[in-house]
Amino acid sequence: MFSAETYTERRRALAEKVDSGLILFLGNLEAPMNYASNTYPFRQDSNFLYFFGIDRPGLAATLDAGTGETIVYGDELTMDDIVWTGDLPTISEQAEAAGVFKTAPMVALESAVKGKSVHYTPPYRGKNIIWISELLSITPAAAKSGASMELIRGIISLRSYKSAEEVEQLDIAVRVTEAMHIRAMEVARPGLTEAQVHAAIQETVHSYDSHTSFLPIVSVRGEVLHNHSHSNLMNSGQLLLVDCGGESPMHYAGDMTRTFPVDTTFNDQQRDIYQVVLASQVTAVEMCRPGVAYRDVHLEAARVITYGLKELGLMKGDPEEAVEAGAHALFFPHGLGHAMGLDVHDMEDLGENYVGYDERYERSDQFGLAFLRLGKELEPGFTITVEPGVYFIPQLIDQWKAEGLHSRFIDFDALDAYRTFGGIRIEENLLITGDSSRLLGDGIPKTVEDIEELRG
Amino acid sequence: MFSAETYTERRRALAEKVDSGLILFLGNLEAPMNYASNTYPFRQDSNFLYFFGIDRPGLAATLDAGTGETIVYGDELTMDDIVWTGDLPTISEQAEAAGVFKTAPMVALESAVKGKSVHYTPPYRGKNIIWISELLSITPAAAKSGASMELIRGIISLRSYKSAEEVEQLDIAVRVTEAMHIRAMEVARPGLTEAQVHAAIQETVHSYDSHTSFLPIVSVRGEVLHNHSHSNLMNSGQLLLVDCGGESPMHYAGDMTRTFPVDTTFNDQQRDIYQVVLASQVTAVEMCRPGVAYRDVHLEAARVITYGLKELGLMKGDPEEAVEAGAHALFFPHGLGHAMGLDVHDMEDLGENYVGYDERYERSDQFGLAFLRLGKELEPGFTITVEPGVYFIPQLIDQWKAEGLHSRFIDFDALDAYRTFGGIRIEENLLITGDSSRLLGDGIPKTVEDIEELRG
Numbered sequence: 001m002f003s004a005e006t007y008t009e010r011r012r013a014l015a016e017k018v019d020s021g022l023i024l025f026l027g028n029l030e031a032p033m034n035y036a037s038n039t040y041p042f043r044q045d046s047n048f049l050y051f052f053g054i055d056r057p058g059l060a061a062t063l064d065a066g067t068g069e070t071i072v073y074g075d076e077l078t079m080d081d082i083v084w085t086g087d088l089p090t091i092s093e094q095a096e097a098a099g100v101f102k103t104a105p106m107v108a109l110e111s112a113v114k115g116k117s118v119h120y121t122p123p124y125r126g127k128n129i130i131w132i133s134e135l136l137s138i139t140p141a142a143a144k145s146g147a148s149m150e151l152i153r154g155i156i157s158l159r160s161y162k163s164a165e166e167v168e169q170l171d172i173a174v175r176v177t178e179a180m181h182i183r184a185m186e187v188a189r190p191g192l193t194e195a196q197v198h199a200a201i202q203e204t205v206h207s208y209d210s211h212t213s214f215l216p217i218v219s220v221r222g223e224v225l226h227n228h229s230h231s232n233l234m235n236s237g238q239l240l241l242v243d244c245g246g247e248s249p250m251h252y253a254g255d256m257t258r259t260f261p262v263d264t265t266f267n268d269q270q271r272d273i274y275q276v277v278l279a280s281q282v283t284a285v286e287m288c289r290p291g292v293a294y295r296d297v298h299l300e301a302a303r304v305i306t307y308g309l310k311e312l313g314l315m316k317g318d319p320e321e322a323v324e325a326g327a328h329a330l331f332f333p334h335g336l337g338h339a340m341g342l343d344v345h346d347m348e349d350l351g352e353n354y355v356g357y358d359e360r361y362e363r364s365d366q367f368g369l370a371f372l373r374l375g376k377e378l379e380p381g382f383t384i385t386v387e388p389g390v391y392f393i394p395q396l397i398d399q400w401k402a403e404g405l406h407s408r409f410i411d412f413d414a415l416d417a418y419r420t421f422g423g424i425r426i427e428e429n430l431l432i433t434g435d436s437s438r439l440l441g442d443g444i445p446k447t448v449e450d451i452e453e454l455r456g
Numbered sequence: 457m458f459s460a461e462t463y464t465e466r467r468r469a470l471a472e473k474v475d476s477g478l479i480l481f482l483g484n485l486e487a488p489m490n491y492a493s494n495t496y497p498f499r500q501d502s503n504f505l506y507f508f509g510i511d512r513p514g515l516a517a518t519l520d521a522g523t524g525e526t527i528v529y530g531d532e533l534t535m536d537d538i539v540w541t542g543d544l545p546t547i548s549e550q551a552e553a554a555g556v557f558k559t560a561p562m563v564a565l566e567s568a569v570k571g572k573s574v575h576y577t578p579p580y581r582g583k584n585i586i587w588i589s590e591l592l593s594i595t596p597a598a599a600k601s602g603a604s605m606e607l608i609r610g611i612i613s614l615r616s617y618k619s620a621e622e623v624e625q626l627d628i629a630v631r632v633t634e635a636m637h638i639r640a641m642e643v644a645r646p647g648l649t650e651a652q653v654h655a656a657i658q659e660t661v662h663s664y665d666s667h668t669s670f671l672p673i674v675s676v677r678g679e680v681l682h683n684h685s686h687s688n689l690m691n692s693g694q695l696l697l698v699d700c701g702g703e704s705p706m707h708y709a710g711d712m713t714r715t716f717p718v719d720t721t722f723n724d725q726q727r728d729i730y731q732v733v734l735a736s737q738v739t740a741v742e743m744c745r746p747g748v749a750y751r752d753v754h755l756e757a758a759r760v761i762t763y764g765l766k767e768l769g770l771m772k773g774d775p776e777e778a779v780e781a782g783a784h785a786l787f788f789p790h791g792l793g794h795a796m797g798l799d800v801h802d803m804e805d806l807g808e809n810y811v812g813y814d815e816r817y818e819r820s821d822q823f824g825l826a827f828l829r830l831g832k833e834l835e836p837g838f839t840i841t842v843e844p845g846v847y848f849i850p851q852l853i854d855q856w857k858a859e860g861l862h863s864r865f866i867d868f869d870a871l872d873a874y875r876t877f878g879g880i881r882i883e884e885n886l887l888i889t890g891d892s893s894r895l896l897g898d899g900i901p902k903t904v905e906d907i908e909e910l911r912g
Contacts, residue, residue, distance in 0.1 A: 033499045035799055035805035083681060084682045085681075130586065134597075199658070203655040204655070207655035221542065224541065345491065395543060
């Protein structure tokens with residue numbers, strides 16, 4: 001945990017942003033896998049972590065926006081609990097460490113919220129939807145849609161700007177993530193399965209007593225953007241795309257991608273596309289600084305890809321017009337990146353558009369650009385990912401070709417030689433500083449030469 | 457998946473056991489970790505797996521108990537889905553593989569259940585509670601408590617008896633589990649952390665493209681029965697308790713425990729207690745056969761422990777009386793074992809007492825025996841765990857000592873030398889055969905000699 005002062009100050013700042021009423025924080029409960037007591041690894045709600053730091057299931061808290069009074073609710077362990085789960089600090093001890101000096105048993109929460117104007121964040125787990133519905137005597141549907149815009153905007157205005165101690169956690173998370181990637185690059189060989197590389201990544205992250213910050217992608221079919229299957233055998237001539245991240249001890253997330261040949265060296269086709277993606281990624285990283293709109297960085301990254309693919313004969317026509325029209329999205333159908341912090345897509349529970357867009361930058365509905373989670377101007381303290389990619393998605397190619405979509409900009413015949421290529425993505429994590437940006441973590445091989453040296 | 461005939465026959469047998477009405481199966485949905493789209497690894501509901509075998513989120517099915525008509529509900533992938541998650545067999549293809557020839561989009565489910573007498577199993581995930589509540593227009597509380605006893609008993613009467621092809625899956629799961637344990641015994645050394653051993657276990661299970669069947673326990677504080685923290689350094693003179701399991705490709709569970717010294721050999725105190733637990737475990741395994749009540753096996757295992765601890769001077773008085781009174785439960789506070797299958801505690805979602813007890817064997821409320829999940833007579837086709845243990849739980853010892861509880865049978869002063877001992881548990885998995893039982897898997901070191909040889 002950070003210091004009690006840190007949490008106290010965060011709550012004071014939040015109370016100031018919410019005019020009046022009672023702010024209700026529901027921590028996460030255990031999440032059942034196949035029956036109630038067989039649970040997934042516990043993950044505390046990130047807003048609860050940010051304002052209270054207590055990493056334990058079954059807690060709630062209230063913050064009176066007017067008076068600032070704060071209460072943590074939870075039930076102390078019984079002797080039966082201690083036999084099964086061991087001794088823990090008491091809830092009052094943990095609350096005090098977060099600067100909260102008033103605690104109450106969970107049964108007291110219902111009367112505490114009764115008749116109050118209650119602010120809560122959008123619940124994303126079924127159990128918490130039911131919890132809110134029962135506390136406030138409303139339907140689950142009303143509980144789900146009844147979150148407070150004032151609270152959402154207040155939290156985003158705080159969590160968007162990472163403090164020095166948060167950046168320290170993010171550096172740790174990215175270093176764990178880098179170790180996972182180095183391990184993957186060390187072990188992947190033709191004849192092994194994706195599962196074996198995934199296993200090595202899991203060993204690395206767990207050896208830090210950490211967890212993955214999201215389900216790892218380890219796939220020779222990198223063109224499937226969120227491919228969580230690891231069942232393929234890795235063959236010579238294929239690329240392996242690895243997108244994974246670990247958490248810091250305080251649950252900040254890392255999120256990096258590397259793509260490398262299953263062989264020790266890239267073949268010509270792989271090297272050509274890799275250089276296009278790398279140029280796009282490097283250009284984008286260089287552009288990131290305060291005052292630059294991330295949508296413009298995304299579009300510039302798309303332009304570099306389009307120029308590159310034109311040079312390789314896969315695209316044609318005017319690259320600027322092609323990007324304007326969205327033709328590049330056949331190859332680069334996702335956004336350039338997103339905010340990261342306590343969540344790998346930071347604060348996505350609060351609403352992607354409130355986190356990544358504002359009155360000046362509105363979300364596009366064009367295929368590709370529509371998936372860009374962050375469009376607004378970058379500011380000091382933002383932490384973000386930069387992750388362009390080029391993919392050859394047979395189903396999408398066939399659909400566009402059949403519809404003649406963007407045929408002015410795409411040479412569909414030339415794509416035949418790439419149908420089993422897969423995809424390439426390169427992803428790093430940045431902190432936006434006062435006048436520029438810096439890489440989080442230490443940096444790991446990214447160029448063709450450095451990757452081939454590590455793989456050799 | 458098993459053959460279409462297998463699933464068809466299971467559903468036919470179930471329909472016969474439920475008099476009339478519509479049986480509703482809700483598959484599991486994705487389970488959010490810290491926001492909706494950042495999910496835990498998907499785990500299908502075990503009842504859905506048993507009757508349909510389709511391992512994919514977002515499905516439901518109905519089975520008309522009268523007519524036998526079966527429909528699988530789900531929505532086909534859109535092109536946007538394919539870009540993100542890749543191509544999958546269609547729902548009709550998957551349903552046909554399970555012997556179901558009628559499918560419908562999810563939106564059709566509501567009208568299908570309207571006005572019907574609907575049977576469903578007890579929901580354990582919040583989202584499914586809400587789903588039922590919305591489908592049947594009832595409150596979440598009513599949805600949670602409204603499961604069908606007829607359906608519960610019908611399913612238990614089928615799933616309790618494992619077919620040859622299920623036993624094959626369980627053998628695979630136990631072999632994965634054995635590999636995890638061998639790996640743990642190979643890597644654990646003084647100066648490493650529990651997390652590093654846990655990491656090695658995770659690598660082993662993931663290298664089979666499998667998942668853990670429950671959160672692994674890897675702890676030098678084995679006396680904390682469900683200790684999921686892995687933060688301790690392992691020191692010379694300590695024991696490491698490892699309780700973990702992997703899943704077979706079709707999601708059957710393994711569940712084994714080994715306890716071994718962090719050093720390469722047991723010290724005298726450790727060896728003494730280990731031999732007591734081992735004698736108890738071996739006796740219990742030998743007793744397991746059709747017609748024997750598992751409660752009697754549990755009590756015999758407790759007696760062996762009590763005789764052993766008396767010999768070591770930790771218990772006193774008449775061992776038979778001590779077990780009758782429940783005095784052994786200070787050291788052996790949990791049950792001897794439980795049913796296992798698609799769930800590590802098989803069918804626990806349906807109700808522990810319906811699975812493990814019947815009209816002849818009722819659950820005790822005595823401390824210790826109350827935690828025994830399986831009490832009834834063993835039958836051919838049952839698969840179970842056998843897992844006695846001896847633990848020294850300082851908080852429990854202090855409480856019993858202060859209350860003078862069972863002081864006729866326990867030498868509390870002698871326990872002072874064991875306050876930091878931890879705990880020992882030895883667990884194996886058995887199939888009850890026609891006239892006896894056999895070990896699932898291949899068997900791994902269990903005696904002091906065999907463990908020391910592997911560790912040396």
